[in-house]
Amino acid sequence: MNSNTIQILRGVVFTLFICLFVASSSHGGGYEALDGINDIKVVFDVRAKKAKSAAIQLDLIHQTFKDQNIRKITDKPDFVVVIAGSAVKLVSSDTEGFSEEKRVLVSQIAKTVSAMAKDGIKLEICLFAANLYGIDPGTILPEITHVDNGWISLIGYQTKGYTLVAAF
Numbered sequence: 103m104n105s106n107t108i109q110i111l112r113g114v115v116f117t118l119f120i121c122l123f124v125a126s127s128s129h130g131g132g133y134e135a136l137d138g139i140n141d142i143k144v145v146f147d148v149r150a151k152k153a154k155s156a157a158i159q160l161d162l163i164h165q166t167f168k169d170q171n172i173r174k175i176t177d178k179p180d181f182v183v184v185i186a187g188s189a190v191k192l193v194s195s196d197t198e199g200f201s202e203e204k205r206v207l208v209s210q211i212a213k214t215v216s217a218m219a220k221d222g223i224k225l226e227i228c229l230f231a232a233n234l235y236g237i238d239p240g241t242i243l244p245e246i247t248h249v250d251n252g253w254i255s256l257i258g259y260q261t262k263g264y265t266l267v268a269a270f
Contacts, residue, residue: 133171142172142179145259147252148269149187153207156192159269160214167223182259183218186228186252187270193227194241212243219245228252 146163150156160183166172167181185193193215197205219225225246232239239248249255260266 136171136175139175141176142181143259143262143264144180144267145182145184145256145264146267146269147256148183148185149189150192150269151188153192153204153211156189157207157210157214160211160218163269164214164218164221164223167218167221178222180264181222182224182226182255182264184226184228184249184252184255184259185246186231188231188235190227190232190237190242191235193243193246194232194237195243196238196241215243215245226252226255228255 146159148156148159148163150159163181163183167179172179192208192211195212197208200208215225226249227242227246228251229239229248230251232242242248256266
């Protein structure tokens with residue numbers, strides 16, 4: 103074989119490899135559960151009690167929102183985060199009484215919440231829980247919408263076809 107034939111064969115093999123890669127990755131990247139889905143609507147019920155857990159969960163929600171497997175289905179996934187239970191303490195600017203480690207995590211949570219909102223993720227906080235835990239609504243991060251009762255939001259979103267993901 104001459105060098106031109108070898109280069110053509112290499113080009114054909116490379117092209118076939120690329121075609122196979124694209125074909126295999128266009129079906130949810132190994133997520134059979136995503137096959138046949140045309141849109142993504144999900145509501146996350148976030149009630150993490152510990153700052154570290156909340157920081158991890160919110161970061162994972164944000165990563166999931168940006169994940170290429172989700173973006174292959176839709177460029178605009180519809181994500182809503184409803185913060186309830188003791189997690190409400192972690193999205194307040196009032197960190198009085200928190201350890202230095204917890205303050206660092208709360209700061210990280212605030213940065214994640216800001217990035218999530220900027221990317222189009224809706225965030226809500228249950229004022230019933232905020233009142234229960236003595237959180238002044240004026241100290242809640244500004245990116246978060248106040249709702250009187252987070253359960254009503256969860257009911258509404260699920261009734262509208264959103265998939266519920268519990269993050270406790």
